[in-house]
Amino acid sequence: MAIVRIPGAWTPSTCGENSITIDRGTVGELLDELTTTYPDLRKRIFTTDGRMASWVNVYVQDENIRDLEGLKTSVTSSDPVIVIPALAGG
Template identity: 30%
Template sequence: MAITVHFSTPLLKATENNNKLILEGKTVKEINERICHRFQSFKDIIYDSTGGIKKVINIYVNDDDIRSLAGEDTPLKDGDEVSFIPTIAGG
């Protein structure tokens, strides 16, 4: 099953300037594992010291925040889109 994964501009350095990938995975966790395996620094960017997703990282499946779904256990189906968007603070 093909999942399209999008990365916002602040994450491009960690993904070697890839703003979109096509990956296989049945859950958000499987997608995260594949990304972290491919881009070693990505793990430190999205996960906190306890292994949870950092609060400043928003992950969406088809425009729905995974926090309102099943978190990393959110199931995926062919054609779904997963987007990684960090919170940006300004002042």
């Protein structure tokens, strides 16, 4: 089961959980399970047409999934998965 790290600002959407264990084979399946369990996260992670939002970065083993196979990136039980929203400001 992969451990998904959730940013602190999003923990109100996960009942205060900042680390969630999910057993899925790909990042896409994992994020689908995560957003099914915590529906408020769907609008934070995905666009209205179902694509991963450009302002969200997902890392598996410290590698951005955009540099791997995107949502088809495989996840094993020992892989840490980190979801990070892009920050803006000035």
